[in-house]
Amino acid sequence: MSWNEPGGDKNKDPWSGRNEENGPPDLDEAIRTLQDKLGGLFGGNKGGDGNDDNSPPSLKGLGFLAIGAIVLWGASGFYVVDEGNRGVELRFGKYVATTQPGLNWKFPAPIESVEIVNISQVRSLEVGYRSGAGSKGSVAQEALMLTKDENIVDVRLAVQYQVNDAKKYLFNILNQTATLKQVTESVERGVVGGNTMDFALTEGRSQIVADIKTEIQQVMDSYDSGIIITSVNLQDAQPPDQVQSAFEDAIKAREDKQRLINEAEAYANDIVPKARGAAARLMQESEGYKSRIISAAEGDVSRFTQILKEYKKAPEVTRQRIYLDTLESVMSGTDTVMVDVKGGNNLLYLPLDKLGAKSKAVNKLVNTYPSDPTVNQPFNAINTPRPSSRGRTERGR
Amino acid sequence: MSQNKILVGLGVVFTLVMMSIFTVSETEKAIKFKFGEIVASDYKPGLHFKIPFINNVKKFDSRILTLDSTPERFLTAEKKNVIVDSFVKWRIGDVTTFYTSVAGDTYQANVRLDQIIKDAFRSEFSKRDIKQLVSTDRSVVREALIANTASAAAKLGIDIVDVQVKRIDLPKEVSQSVYSRMEAERARVAREFRSQGSEAAERVRADADKQKEIILANAYRDAEVTKGQGDATASEIYAKAYGQDVEFYAFYRSMAAYKETFANSANLMVTEPDSDFFKYFKQMK
Numbered sequence: 001m002s003w004n005e006p007g008g009d010k011n012k013d014p015w016s017g018r019n020e021e022n023g024p025p026d027l028d029e030a031i032r033t034l035q036d037k038l039g040g041l042f043g044g045n046k047g048g049d050g051n052d053d054n055s056p057p058s059l060k061g062l063g064f065l066a067i068g069a070i071v072l073w074g075a076s077g078f079y080v081v082d083e084g085n086r087g088v089e090l091r092f093g094k095y096v097a098t099t100q101p102g103l104n105w106k107f108p109a110p111i112e113s114v115e116i117v118n119i120s121q122v123r124s125l126e127v128g129y130r131s132g133a134g135s136k137g138s139v140a141q142e143a144l145m146l147t148k149d150e151n152i153v154d155v156r157l158a159v160q161y162q163v164n165d166a167k168k169y170l171f172n173i174l175n176q177t178a179t180l181k182q183v184t185e186s187v188e189r190g191v192v193g194g195n196t197m198d199f200a201l202t203e204g205r206s207q208i209v210a211d212i213k214t215e216i217q218q219v220m221d222s223y224d225s226g227i228i229i230t231s232v233n234l235q236d237a238q239p240p241d242q243v244q245s246a247f248e249d250a251i252k253a254r255e256d257k258q259r260l261i262n263e264a265e266a267y268a269n270d271i272v273p274k275a276r277g278a279a280a281r282l283m284q285e286s287e288g289y290k291s292r293i294i295s296a297a298e299g300d301v302s303r304f305t306q307i308l309k310e311y312k313k314a315p316e317v318t319r320q321r322i323y324l325d326t327l328e329s330v331m332s333g334t335d336t337v338m339v340d341v342k343g344g345n346n347l348l349y350l351p352l353d354k355l356g357a358k359s360k361a362v363n364k365l366v367n368t369y370p371s372d373p374t375v376n377q378p379f380n381a382i383n384t385p386r387p388s389s390r391g392r393t394e395r396g397r
Numbered sequence: 398m399s400q401n402k403i404l405v406g407l408g409v410v411f412t413l414v415m416m417s418i419f420t421v422s423e424t425e426k427a428i429k430f431k432f433g434e435i436v437a438s439d440y441k442p443g444l445h446f447k448i449p450f451i452n453n454v455k456k457f458d459s460r461i462l463t464l465d466s467t468p469e470r471f472l473t474a475e476k477k478n479v480i481v482d483s484f485v486k487w488r489i490g491d492v493t494t495f496y497t498s499v500a501g502d503t504y505q506a507n508v509r510l511d512q513i514i515k516d517a518f519r520s521e522f523s524k525r526d527i528k529q530l531v532s533t534d535r536s537v538v539r540e541a542l543i544a545n546t547a548s549a550a551a552k553l554g555i556d557i558v559d560v561q562v563k564r565i566d567l568p569k570e571v572s573q574s575v576y577s578r579m580e581a582e583r584a585r586v587a588r589e590f591r592s593q594g595s596e597a598a599e600r601v602r603a604d605a606d607k608q609k610e611i612i613l614a615n616a617y618r619d620a621e622v623t624k625g626q627g628d629a630t631a632s633e634i635y636a637k638a639y640g641q642d643v644e645f646y647a648f649y650r651s652m653a654a655y656k657e658t659f660a661n662s663a664n665l666m667v668t669e670p671d672s673d674f675f676k677y678f679k680q681m682k
Contacts, residue, residue, distance in 0.1 A: 059400065059403075062400070090422065091444075092420040093420040093422030093423060094441070144566070145564070147532075148531065173460055174424075193531040193565070194532045219561075222559065239579065242573075243579045243583065246579065246580040247583050250584075253587035253588070253590035256594055257593050257597070258594070259594070260594035261601065264597070264599070264601035272605050272608050274609075276612055280616070282613075283619055286623035293630075301638035301639075304639065308642055323648075323652065
């Protein structure tokens, strides 16, 4: 039974000069152990550095040569792990340790080998599109997917991930990148397919991205992939090219709706204040009319009352005087033609030229100050605008 | 001489040692044969021994492998064709069975697995309509597929890790009609938006017109009320004053009316001297 056959005791392992949990082995100690263990193999004595005079000198040279080779061989076990990387040491293909950044030593080939994995690098994966020069952008096969309501959307995702367990990353999956891509496509379609198109295209974006991220992580964890998804970015979620124009029209229609409403509001903002203005004018005018009519009445009455007072003191004389004054003022300003009809004078001369010359002023009854209600304008003469007809014509445009 | 012998001896020993050891990596499984008969398969990663010339060793990948099958048409419950692209994640479970059933050939394993999976797909898809497949039943389908294929896969020495439906696509002709439907749907939405716009606009305009009518009508009413008040007050004032002497008022007002009537010098009057109008005139003569 070999020392490390299945079920065998691990402690029998001649190579485990150190524990797995220990860090990088101490170099001197390792070399010493190595020399001790290999010493017997070449048949040399304990301190077999050629001190034994009995041995042939050629064998002694061979010994030196062997030692040199062993030192060189041992030195080839040094390796450097850069910051952000981890080294995974394998002894005869069996995992022994994950080493930290710095100078490390392993048993040289072919006993141990090391694989270095970058765990800080953020790797990315594009699904549904290809960025970079010369790319066509969308990859229809990956980007188009069905939604819950049997519509088709065009989704482009970028997934960023890191390796968080170098051992798992190396040993568990063949072709991790392809696997991640397959999983992403599958999960993406699952999540998008669980939602309606409108939701996926509008308010659901962040929700969908979060769901996709969680689910990818779950699936990758179930594969023990050693990969952690750092972010999932929805590059684009669009209706497919074939229906793009219809979608744009719908967006335009939304704008049109707003435009129509705005126009109507502009109309309202135009006519309502104007109507208020007109109303205010009507009110002011009526107030003015009221004041005017009352003041005029008071004036007229005052004048009449004063005359009446004097008239009552001497009615005959006053009456006579007023009458004559009136006649005088009337007659003096009028071209009066007296015709004695009874006298039978046939010759009648009318100054028709004068009549013609002054005809323009004839009947020009100036009545700017109507002082009696009977002379007033009719009430319905207020010039009320008819707004409704104007409103209708504007709307018809 | 002895030196050469030692060297040859060392060489022979080294070769024999090299021939009698083999390593199994973390990513591998191995089978040890003895003249073609399997003697051991349960190897952990590490260094192992065999007898040169008698034993030989075959190694297989122990990692999760992928069967990325070609997209295929399946019929759904509502007799619609869908194109399904799926993948299966599997790993070698029992390496002995794997070796005997598919000769340890991954390609052959994939072909056999593909047949098993496709069959399972067909039966699951024929039970469901597209909507269920795309949205609601995805994980149910997945679990059913894994459960239904596990035993058949085990016969190939395969552990199914996961079965995932990557794509469920409609065939091209159907896609085209989906696009048409989407377009019609958008056109409907667009029209709805525009008519909603017209509706709202009409409401706003009508409301504005109404407000305008109301404002003007109220203003007219209030204005007439005010004017009426003015007229009434004026009438009252007149009546109170003129009522003091109605006869004098008639005379006084007539006089005022004469003045008004003849205020303009352009008036031409043709009258009779005997008329009542000139009663005083004659008396003056």
